[in-house]
Amino acid sequence: MDVHGLxxxxxxxLVDFPVxxxxxxxxxxxxxxxxxxxxxxVIGSGIEIKDDxxxxxxLNRHSLVMAMDAGDHYRFLIRNNPVKALxxxxxxxxxxxxxxxxxxxxxxxxxxxxxxxxxxPAYVGFVPRGAVAEPGVPDFGFSLNQKDDVWSxxxxxxxxxxxxxxWNATTDIAWDELPELPEEMEWxxxxxxxxxxxxxxxxxxxxxxxxARINPHYIxxxxxxxxxxxxxxxxxxxxxxxxxxxxGGLQYSSALTERSLHSLFIQxxxxxxxxxxxxxxxxxFLDLLTFIEEHAPDPVTRQIVTLAxxxxxxxxxxxxxxxxxxxxxxxxxxxxxxxxxxxxxxxLGAADAGENSHLMEALAILAGGGRTPEQLxxxxxxxxxxxxxxxxxxxxxxLQIGLTPDIxxxxxxxxxxxxx
Amino acid sequence: MEGSSPNVMPTQRNALMIGAVAYxxxxxxxxxxxxxxxxxNGFPIDYVLFSNYEAQVESLLxxxxxxxxxxxxxxxxxxxxxxxxxxxxxxxxxxxxFTSKIIARTDKGIASLADLKGKRLALGSAxxxxxxxxxxxxxxxxxxxxxxxxxxxxxxxDVGKHGDTGTSELEVVRAxxxxxxxxxxxGESTWIRLLEQGQxxxxxxxxxxxxxGYSHCNFTALPEFDDEKARRFADxxxxxxPTEPEIRKMMEMEGLNEWVSPEGAGLEGYRVLFEAMADQKx
Numbered sequence: 001m002d003v004h005g006l007x008x009x010x011x012x013x014l015v016d017f018p019v020x021x022x023x024x025x026x027x028x029x030x031x032x033x034x035x036x037x038x039x040x041x042v043i044g045s046g047i048e049i050k051d052d053x054x055x056x057x058x059l060n061r062h063s064l065v066m067a068m069d070a071g072d073h074y075r076f077l078i079r080n081n082p083v084k085a086l087x088x089x090x091x092x093x094x095x096x097x098x099x100x101x102x103x104x105x106x107x108x109x110x111x112x113x114x115x116x117x118x119x120x121p122a123y124v125g126f127v128p129r130g131a132v133a134e135p136g137v138p139d140f141g142f143s144l145n146q147k148d149d150v151w152s153x154x155x156x157x158x159x160x161x162x163x164x165x166x167w168n169a170t171t172d173i174a175w176d177e178l179p180e181l182p183e184e185m186e187w188x189x190x191x192x193x194x195x196x197x198x199x200x201x202x203x204x205x206x207x208x209x210x211x212a213r214i215n216p217h218y219i220x221x222x223x224x225x226x227x228x229x230x231x232x233x234x235x236x237x238x239x240x241x242x243x244x245x246x247x248g249g250l251q252y253s254s255a256l257t258e259r260s261l262h263s264l265f266i267q268x269x270x271x272x273x274x275x276x277x278x279x280x281x282x283x284x285f286l287d288l289l290t291f292i293e294e295h296a297p298d299p300v301t302r303q304i305v306t307l308a309x310x311x312x313x314x315x316x317x318x319x320x321x322x323x324x325x326x327x328x329x330x331x332x333x334x335x336x337x338x339x340x341x342x343x344x345x346x347x348l349g350a351a352d353a354g355e356n357s358h359l360m361e362a363l364a365i366l367a368g369g370g371r372t373p374e375q376l377x378x379x380x381x382x383x384x385x386x387x388x389x390x391x392x393x394x395x396x397x398x399l400q401i402g403l404t405p406d407i408x409x410x411x412x413x414x415x416x417x418x419x420x
Numbered sequence: 421m422e423g424s425s426p427n428v429m430p431t432q433r434n435a436l437m438i439g440a441v442a443y444x445x446x447x448x449x450x451x452x453x454x455x456x457x458x459x460x461n462g463f464p465i466d467y468v469l470f471s472n473y474e475a476q477v478e479s480l481l482x483x484x485x486x487x488x489x490x491x492x493x494x495x496x497x498x499x500x501x502x503x504x505x506x507x508x509x510x511x512x513x514x515x516x517x518f519t520s521k522i523i524a525r526t527d528k529g530i531a532s533l534a535d536l537k538g539k540r541l542a543l544g545s546a547x548x549x550x551x552x553x554x555x556x557x558x559x560x561x562x563x564x565x566x567x568x569x570x571x572x573x574x575x576x577x578d579v580g581k582h583g584d585t586g587t588s589e590l591e592v593v594r595a596x597x598x599x600x601x602x603x604x605x606x607g608e609s610t611w612i613r614l615l616e617q618g619q620x621x622x623x624x625x626x627x628x629x630x631x632x633g634y635s636h637c638n639f640t641a642l643p644e645f646d647d648e649k650a651r652r653f654a655d656x657x658x659x660x661x662p663t664e665p666e667i668r669k670m671m672e673m674e675g676l677n678e679w680v681s682p683e684g685a686g687l688e689g690y691r692v693l694f695e696a697m698a699d700q701k702x
Binding site: 056 | 513514517519521608609611612615616617618620621622623626627630662663664665668669672675677678
């Protein structure tokens with residue numbers, strides 16, 4: 001073997017390593033970090049590893065090109081010859097810090113991590129975006145593989161905000177300031193809390209159902225949605241606690257509510273689901289929470305809905321951002337939204353689901369200040385005005401995502417009486 | 421059902437039938453992946469599994485299968501029956517230059533084949549090229565007569581599978597570890613795998629000799645097998661993309677990096693086994 005002109009590209013010092021698992025592991029890794037055709041020089045203590053090293057190389061398609069006696073040690077030259085050399089990972093990119101030493105997710109789009117594609121690569125598995133995958137990652141079967149499927153321009157802002165605004169339903173609510181309310185008012189609050197918690201179950205389950213379908217290439221969307229799910233779980237906790245804290249308890253659930261939520265739950269298209277849940281459902285919920293906040297008979301109820309409303313605002317903002325982005329880039333998708341609303345109405349109209357009578361009465365008691373006929377009359381009038389406000393605001397949100405006024409009015413008019 | 425059956429049957433009859441020996445449960449996923457790959461590429465094949473190579477050789481000779489995935493021992497037997505006219509279509513890259521190793525306990529003073537004299541040498545299954553037939557041949561060629569100069573210990577396991585299961589090689593290693601034998605024969609793929617898995621302590625057992633390279637398995641067809649079909653069959657093997665996950669999985673299970681042509685070094689590497697089997701009357 002002519003040793004002249006063979007210059008190793010890398011060196012691996014394995015003096016004292018016996019032939020075995022560790023030695024082969026180190027040689028394999030060193031070769032994986034090299035380009036096709038490059039030479040690795042392995043320094044070993046004895047010639048006895050030569051034959052085993054040669055066999056290992058042959059079985060792995062590398063070649064041991066030379067073994068050289070260098071006095072007190074041996075040098076083995078291996079030519080890297082994989083079927084296909086791996087890409088090489090980044091090294092040396094340092095993320096910038098913001099003031100107060102903050103490391104913001106909006107700043108991590110650098111180098112390979114920053115290569116956010118419109119179409120996620122196939123066979124990405126759970127390989128973090130930016131890392132280098134060995135070939136052979138199985139198909140995990142993700143179905144939301146395009147950026148448009150899940151992204152929203154405000155996604156990263158919302159994620160940073162969501163982390164800042166987390167609260168604790170155990171310690172951040174002034175539970176010890178809960179007064180004893182007149183029984184009819186406590187009942188109204190308990191009925192409303194039952195309804196709110198029930199709806200939040202759907203808002204937790206539905207995004208969760210889709211999360212495992214999102215390609216991990218868009219990990220930021222999953223990170224944001226996990227805050228959303230944590231929000232909903234906290235709301236369920238807080239609403240349920242409020243119903244129990246004053247000695248009342250959870251009250252009635254209506255078939256209307258369950259059918260309405262089921263119609264959301266069975267939607268298998270993420271775009272349609274996002275529209276129905278975040279834009280129409282949670283959008284309408286914002287007005288409901290504002291109404292409860294305004295008429296809350298006690299500081300605890302008010303504090304809970306105030307905090308929940310801030311969270312819901314982020315969810316609606318994500319939905320609007322996501323749906324608007326798709327409508328902007330694919331105007332034809334408007335029809336899918338109309339279809340989604342119609343499909344849902346058909347499902348709900350197929351049976352006489354009745355109405356949400358206990359909730360309506362509870363909202364009237366809350367808004368009227370009690371259960372006397374006069375108070376109820378005032379209360380029902382206020383609930384009617386709430387529905388008008390909900391209608392108007394829905395239209396505004398639908399215009400915001402890019403629908404025409406007539407389509408916006410049509411969708412808003414037929415929205416479920418369940419609100420969510 | 422009535423409507424669909426005419427579409428199914430002719431396809432299956434048209435499919436080229438490949439034979440392989442079921443030496444391990446993983447043989448099924450290996451062949452399912454290969455079959456799916458061929459079907460995807462418009463060249464339908466199916467496979468049939470045999471419990472031993474003798475039955476597979478017979479099935480190739482009588483036309484029940486079109487191509488056999490053979491060990492070197494099965495290939496030599498077919499060639500002897502067909503006067504060397506059978507066609508070798510393709511092999512794994514790892515089938516060329518395959519070696520056997522003589523391993524020895526480090527406390528027995530064995531540093532070369534000559535040191536085997538007077539010692540106990542463990543061989544694997546009698547029908548295994550790498551663990552018995554070729555080590556025997558090379559030891560004998562070095563001037564040490566395995567029949568008279570040493571004590572031969574044979575570990576015949578899974579006979580009929582030509583050493584594919586590797587169980588007899590593991591028995592050889594066990595015999596060395598437990599002091600039943602002083603030295604033993606093993607194929608390099610099993611030896612390297614044991615080293616990689618940390619199952620051998622090289623302070624106690626070490627490879628002291630490595631054979632020259634020889635050839636291992638190949639896809640064998642009869643002399644009259646259609647050349648065009650043979651070419652397409654081989655070309656599709658060569659075109660497999662090892663970065664494709666299913667293909668990658670199959671290649672890892674089957675122990676190859678790529679499929680290669682037997683022309684040249686591949687065919688040349690069977691010569692020593694012809695000699696060894698003739699000499700050992702196998």
